[in-house]
Amino acid sequence: MLCFGINVALAQPQELLHKADSLAKALQYEEANATLSAFITAYPQRKYDLGEAYFKMARNHFQLGHLETATQCNQQSADLRMAIAPDALGLNEQLSACICLEEGQYDTALEHLKKARLYPFFDDPLIPAEIALLESEIQEQRYQYDLALKAARSAAEIVEIVESSEAPPLSGIYLQQAHLLAIKQDWAAAVQACQASLKIEESPEANLLLGQALLADKQPSKEAKTALAKAQQRGSTAIQIEAGLALAQWELENGKPYGVLAQTDRISALINNQQGSRGKKAGANQPHSNQYYTQAQMKYLSAQAYLMETSADSHAQARSAVYQGLDALQRSEKEDTLLQAQLLEQGLMALTHPETGIQAFDKYLDFYLIFYPGRLQRFSSDPKAEAPGIQFFETRSAVFGLYDDADSTFMTRLADEVVRPTLSQLNSGKAEAVNYTAFQQLFGPFEALLAHKESLYLGFPEEWPAQQILQLPTTPEPEGGIWPFRHRPKPIRKKFKINDTVFD
Numbered sequence: 367m368l369c370f371g372i373n374v375a376l377a378q379p380q381e382l383l384h385k386a387d388s389l390a391k392a393l394q395y396e397e398a399n400a401t402l403s404a405f406i407t408a409y410p411q412r413k414y415d416l417g418e419a420y421f422k423m424a425r426n427h428f429q430l431g432h433l434e435t436a437t438q439c440n441q442q443s444a445d446l447r448m449a450i451a452p453d454a455l456g457l458n459e460q461l462s463a464c465i466c467l468e469e470g471q472y473d474t475a476l477e478h479l480k481k482a483r484l485y486p487f488f489d490d491p492l493i494p495a496e497i498a499l500l501e502s503e504i505q506e507q508r509y510q511y512d513l514a515l516k517a518a519r520s521a522a523e524i525v526e527i528v529e530s531s532e533a534p535p536l537s538g539i540y541l542q543q544a545h546l547l548a549i550k551q552d553w554a555a556a557v558q559a560c561q562a563s564l565k566i567e568e569s570p571e572a573n574l575l576l577g578q579a580l581l582a583d584k585q586p587s588k589e590a591k592t593a594l595a596k597a598q599q600r601g602s603t604a605i606q607i608e609a610g611l612a613l614a615q616w617e618l619e620n621g622k623p624y625g626v627l628a629q630t631d632r633i634s635a636l637i638n639n640q641q642g643s644r645g646k647k648a649g650a651n652q653p654h655s656n657q658y659y660t661q662a663q664m665k666y667l668s669a670q671a672y673l674m675e676t677s678a679d680s681h682a683q684a685r686s687a688v689y690q691g692l693d694a695l696q697r698s699e700k701e702d703t704l705l706q707a708q709l710l711e712q713g714l715m716a717l718t719h720p721e722t723g724i725q726a727f728d729k730y731l732d733f734y735l736i737f738y739p740g741r742l743q744r745f746s747s748d749p750k751a752e753a754p755g756i757q758f759f760e761t762r763s764a765v766f767g768l769y770d771d772a773d774s775t776f777m778t779r780l781a782d783e784v785v786r787p788t789l790s791q792l793n794s795g796k797a798e799a800v801n802y803t804a805f806q807q808l809f810g811p812f813e814a815l816l817a818h819k820e821s822l823y824l825g826f827p828e829e830w831p832a833q834q835i836l837q838l839p840t841t842p843e844p845e846g847g848i849w850p851f852r853h854r855p856k857p858i859r860k861k862f863k864i865n866d867t868v869f870d
Contacts (some may be wrong), residue, residue: 379409386422395426400522404425417446431827433465440465441643456485460493463500463862472508476501490536495524502542505858506549515546537567543573553583560593570609578740586619607636609662614667618674626671630664637661658698662705665691669712688713692737704762706737710716711761716768717777724775727768734759743832746820747863756812758830769812772820778811786848792834805838805858813841822862 382405389398402423403653406416424439444458452613466475479501487493500520505514529535544559560722561575565571577594580587598609610633617625637657653787662712665687691709695702711729716722738759747753754771765780788804810817816822826832839855858864 367728379405379412379415382408383415383418383422383557385463386419390422390426390429393429395430399423399426413446414450417441417443417451420446421454421457428461428465428468433468436465437462453485453488454728456480456482456487456493459485460497460500462840463504467504467507468501468509474515475504478624479504483569495521495528495535497538498524499539499852502546506546511546511550515543515550518543518546532566534567536564537569537572540566541569541572543567544579546583548575551582553579557583557585564593567597570597572606573597573602574605574609574612577609577616580617581612581619586764591616603640607633611660611663611667614664614671618667618670619723621674623671623674623678626667630668630671633660633664656698658694659700659702662691662695662698662702662709663835665694665711666705666709669709669716671714673712678721681722681725683715684716685713685726688716688730689733694732696737701733707762710734710737712760713762714764714766714777715759717768717778718779719736720776722777726777727777729768731768741828742825743828743830744823745832745836745864747865749865751821753821753823754815754819755825756809757825758808760827760830767808767811771815774815780811781807789830792831795834804835805840807836807840809840809858820862822858824863824864 382401385402386398386405389395389401402419404635405419409415416666420439424436424443427433427436427439436699440461444455447454448456459478463475463478463482465809466472466478472479479497482497483494491822495847498517502514502517502521505517517654518539522536525533525535525539532549538564540559542562547553547556547559556579557576558574560579561574564576574597577590577597580593591613594609598606598613601609610629614626614629617623617715637660640657669684669687669691672680672687682738688709692706693711695706695709712747717727717730742757752772754769757768757770759768763782765782765785766777767780767805769775769810769855788807794805806813824836826835836859837857841855841862859866
């Protein structure tokens, strides 16, 4: 402490301020603030420099996450500058906007930016670009994506005018544009913005987003893989995980199941390392919940990869991946109905394998009924009696039918391109044109098993036109009479004596 006091006494005022700047650039914010405190104590008469010192201290506290202290120091700086250097108050308003953004006070942050724009910024003409980019980030948090994109483009225009079209700050601005375009699902424009960012400066973030945008734009190209590989090699752990998921998707879309599994193994190792380094405490951002969600995404990709294989147990491995994925999604406490539906669909696909045993059906259907967002409409000849049953399941891209009786159980995928138009026609009440074909389209895979059955249990998704389906005529059978070719097709309801009412 004695040595430090002597050094402070000997140091010139500007040397202390320069030292504080150097420490801040090296991310040593606490040491920088200690130097600034020493300056404030040693030179209370230098009002102009005190305004600078308090402002720099406020920025350091902001970087450390000490928002309340940052606000206090920023106000002390503004009070000093008001009397001596009012033109510099724009910087205080800009910092206030940053603090309000972190606090979630988005409207107040915009008010500070509005005030900041009133100042000239003669010493740094790029500050208006920083303000525009900050506005873009605030508008993004307000879900005003068009306004956010407009502000980001304004920031780019300012930099191009002040410096050039290849100025380093443009890399981050183009990346912000790409991010917003990706949110708006304008994938082609997002790809162009990423390429523009990378042309100025390589970054893992831009490479990651480029690869993701190309995949989303249905371009699983070599460019996408190269960009994602760079992100995986040079990015933080979080970026490596995201890049690994995207690379697994790339491998899947290029028909390489083993590549998918290699990437998911790599992601698992990264997640395990994260958990080990963080210990038991998850922290304010609940990273463990995010890891569960990543695991759910990973298991979905793994399930698809297993279903592409031809090994004897690939369908069982796919089902196992689905179980684990659904469990991880539930643990993540993240509502993603799309991912949930995709996992459920993969499980149903795995059940269509001819070697699937009855125990697998029982286990999976328990999962399905827990996670399936809708309800089944259930009809039966006699709810109290054991009867063969057919249950239909509809997912985003497929329709499945499950047959079950005392002797056999099997799942099959129906012709989706035929079944959905038929259901649409039945729903609209225009069933006349499909009556004689709809039964075959829905029940054809099970008809041979139903030939000698007198009772039946049926389960339909709640949005299906159950009553119209029950009225469909079954395959006609000769009933004798003068003309042996006379046909009197019976509706499903009458043929199997199915009750009219739904039962739980």
